[in-house]
Amino acid sequence: MAERIVLAGGGSAGHVNPMLATAAELRRRRPDTELVLLGTADGLEAELVPAAGFELTVIEKVPLPRRPSADVLRFPRRWRAATATARKVVAGAAAVVGFGGYVATPAYLAGRALGVPIVVHEQNARPGLANRLGARWAAAVGITFEGTPLPKARLVGLPLRPAIAQLVRDRAVDPEARARAGAEACGLDPDRTTVLVTGGSLGAARLNATVPRLASALVEAGAQVLHLTGKGKSSAVLDLLEAAQPPVREHYHVREYLTEMEQALACADLVVSRAGAGMVSELAALGVPAVYVPLPVGNGEQRLNARPVVSAGGGLLVADHELTPDWLRAHLLPLVSDADQRAQMGADAARAGITDAAARLTDLVLDVSRSR
Template sequence: MADAPGVLLAGGGTAGHVNPLLAVADELRRRHPHGRIAVLGTAEGLESRLVPEHGYDLHVVPRVPLPRRPTPDWLRLPGRLRAAVRAAHDAIDAVDAHVVVGFGGYVATPAYLAARRRGIPVVVQEQNARAGLANRLGARWAAAVAVTFEGTALPGAQVTGLPLRTAVQDLLAARAVDAAATRREGAAALGLDPELPTLLVTGGSLGAVSVNRAVSGAAADLLATGAQVLHLTGRGKADEVRAALEGVPGAERYHVVEYLTAMDRALAVADVVVGRAGAGTVCELAALGIPAVYVPLPFGNGEQRLNAAGVVAAGGGVLVDDADLTPAWVRAHVPVLLGSGDAAQTRARMGAAAAAVGVRDAAARV
């Protein structure tokens, strides 16, 4: 469709913004293979690598943080913002955009302002239960507002769920065809036993020291269930975890990896997850029907606790404060989710509850 309207998608900085952006871009490309789709992002963020890898043009905009309180950066803000809005105007012209879709973050604000000046409709997609500054601004005049979670306080919000990464969509499709084979393939790629209950531990790409110490400190009890553990520690954080495993019976079933690019392989074999409660993590695990112990970040504006609230209320997960996550807490609460018998029934019940609130077609909804 050579005459298809152009679409400019704006977002970047972190995986939380970039992954749903790319999921929507892929859905648009699937529906309109000849449409004009481009991305507005920064030269420093994750999008600078991922957007070109996905085959989309990246138009660079200067990074403009919005200070939350008076600082010397306030004095530099007007000039920075003007330059960023000009760059957004240029991107709109380059793609002949008929709509701007923003995903929040530093990039979204100049895109929203440029679109408003041009009279171009704006669609806002908010990932977290508590909206960020950019999306609170854009939602004021947006033609449509898509939110991931019920209760997100934005005007005109429609709950769509979070657009899932293509790798997770592919995993869902593969499991629908042959779940056992998909699990075996994931286990083989990671050197795991597909027959054993598997605990996946992750604190995100940077890792989480509190999660690492609490889980590795309870390794003996976890392994005593007969389960195996795949612990993603974060870069530079593996040695402390390995040291905690010295002399622990069954430690050969406790697999320590700093970072895993192909997370879909880990998700293919995971029966229970211990990790943070970022929107992407919560929504992917719910869509896949994987029960989890959610440990919200102990700082920020509290959005991670809100992100996990729905799936926890449904019975698909457990919430524990970072300060309360100790080896003793893990020993008391996690082994009962591993092993066979009653533990397997508990996992199945929690997994079904998570899947019941999970959204698998959010990209199409947006």
């Protein structure tokens, strides 16, 4: 009978992409192992898991009610359904690998109850509730950023999406050719310095309102800008560019999103972005210098995510409220004009980056499963 490993992660791309990268590495090394991917019917995993060639086992999404509502009454039934599904797939497994979020908690509880070894992977520098719980019982804990406060933590990095892992390999062979190909795929001039601005799929209001105000200065300094505004948020940026001269508008490219993000990263000489774990990890692995503008809400994990690469010299960190046209003029424009400084920052970023995180995490999983 084939060994079975359960991977649980869902909701956000930050949970799903590392799960898929790890599943792919497990399948490559152990093709006879049965892999069960646990997720919800309405999260990103419902689309991404089948697209990656895996079957999704659906589990009830059961967020803990935070205020009196009808969800309080529905919670016990939904929780029982979720835990029953988790126990069914975890029973007899060689290991449970959790990536955080709603899906991971029932899987961790099932693993603990059934004596199945648990491996936790935490993407952020400040861990979430589910992984703090799972780490209490885990046989192994992999973290993305040094200093993440979990027991038994071992630095493994963030397993990279296949397209980014391939880009890392391509850049190692011929970075100039790959950059030109990326620029052409994005409709950009391969001979101009490329500044990529992105706030993620939801966009970032501060980036959208601030960076276009320097459009003329950036273009005059020899740059072109690819600004990804987030879905439904391009009009505010286009309004700011309306008064710009035609040569400026020609080199300031506005899109709401880009499906093949790896093409933009292939040709980016400098990035201005939020500091989500995925973006920080991918830019560091690729050796791309960046200006990180952490999300100003939440528990402050984005600032902590960026801290290692910034401390290594691979990027700049600026608070959301401090990102002004004057700040960009003083800090971003000099980088656009100084290829040597960008190259040094890129090298420093690469030294802080981890390109083999999927292999490292898979090592933990297989070590745990062999110890049974």
